[in-house]
Amino acid sequence: MEDKKRLEEFEARIQRGEKIEPKDWMPERYRKQLIRMISQHAHSEVVGMLPEGNWITRAPSLRRKLVLLAKVQDEAGHGLYLYSAAETLGVDRQELIEQLLEGKAKYSNIFNYPTLTWADIGVIGWLVDGAAIVNQTMLAKSSYGPYSRAMIRICKEENFHKRQGYEIVATMAKGTPEQKKMVQDAVNRWWWPSLMMFGPHDTDSPNSGELLRWKVKTKTNDELRQRFVNLTVPQAHAVGLTIPDPDLKYNPETGNWEFGEIDWDEFWRVIKGDGPCNRERMRARRKAHEEGAWVREAAAAYAAKHGMKSRVA
């Protein structure tokens, strides 16, 4: 009865647009859902470092190298920041990382695709960071205070990433025939996985209703996906790139770019672990973790000997 009253108060607060803070009462479901979402998001930032990190040593100019390094570093910072946001809900980073390494936690499917040419670096910044921005702009209005604030801060950096990515794309799209080929190929490979980033159709999204009611999310997957397509198609056309969707057409009445059906079999297959790079990404994360074990132990031992609090224990 007590809980029922508290739940009513909680929902009323959310209705009034108040933010929920870590010390406030919240239903267990709300806490669980947030931990799931925020940790998935944190894992995605960290796993996302791998496909892009793949091109740092091969960046075609020193400036591009600096920009890419700084971008991947930003993603590590986002990971750190999001793990801290998740920790406000009473879990610790170590526990969440274990879940990822044991394959119990998810991360964004998009990072299970490979980066094959330099054009992928441009296209990832443009499409993947672009899709992340659409999602995160919505999450910045989330009812949970720490998540909402994390999103506001992170979104600013994602906007840089997107701009820098699009600049690479635009440069290559007006470059040599080989560059044009590379960049169109990258768009062909990344377009559909980018649309999949928004998740299943609303009708197939089991968590959506609850998340919307509690304003963890404020827009549905399909609404966000449509918004992304509307923003992105003109950007592709502006630099002469083709979107690999024969069904794509503009609807002047709704103002929407209508698009073809996503390959949901592929979507579910990759989520369940059978994408081109799932195993490789997890292997890389586990390797870094395992090979770092003696380093973390040494830091803890040193801190214990010298009576300091270890930041890596």
Added chain:
Amino acid sequence: MKLDKQTQSDLFDYLLRLGDDRLILGHRVSEWCGHGPILEEDIALSNIALDLIGQSINFLSLAGKVEGQGRTEDDLAYHRDALDFKNLMLVEQPNGDFGFTMVRQFLFDAYSLLLMEALQASELKELAAIAGKALKEVRYHLRHSSQWVLRLGDGTEESHRRVQNALDDLWMYTREMFESDEVEQRLVQKGIAVDSTSLKSGWESMVFQILKQATLEIPGEQGYYSSGSRQGIHTEHLGYILADMQFLPRAYPDAKW
């Protein structure tokens, strides 16, 4: 800059040494991005790589100006082969484990700190300014690498063994840092460059102190010391670094990126 022909060519060479050390070490450190032992180190190592590559851009771009043939820092980074790279062999050594990377970094940082400090007094104002800016970053790098040498040296048995091995393996690449040659000496005469031999005792006192504190043994006299990288002699590893780094601009010489 009004320089006589000899000074111009010496200075170009000297700036390549400064730029290449930082470019190649930055490349190595950047290989860690996404693979560090903890997320905080991914961030710290990316930062260090960013600083080093940033410093190399400054030195190489000045080298291009001194040379006066219109070559940019990218031309110099991407269109020279191993024989024309002037970096120390120390910095091109593969990363190994995290301890190996930190020892390599520590040995270089201590040297770089002394060098940048001294270069601030260079008669060549552009060079003094670049060194002054780099110095702030190098101070942070040295603090970071020293802390890790301490933690790992005086951490667990395993970590002690690993960093001691790293130190023993890298020691033969340290003497080169303090080798001078005619190019450098002529620039020292003009008040432009720093005499590398003058940095040795300062480096030793800094490095020995941290190693002792880290309970590590200072390696004894080695049977072999690398020599000649300032003249373009390298280990087997540089070729692979360049193959990676230079691939795109070399494969597509007409492309702009």
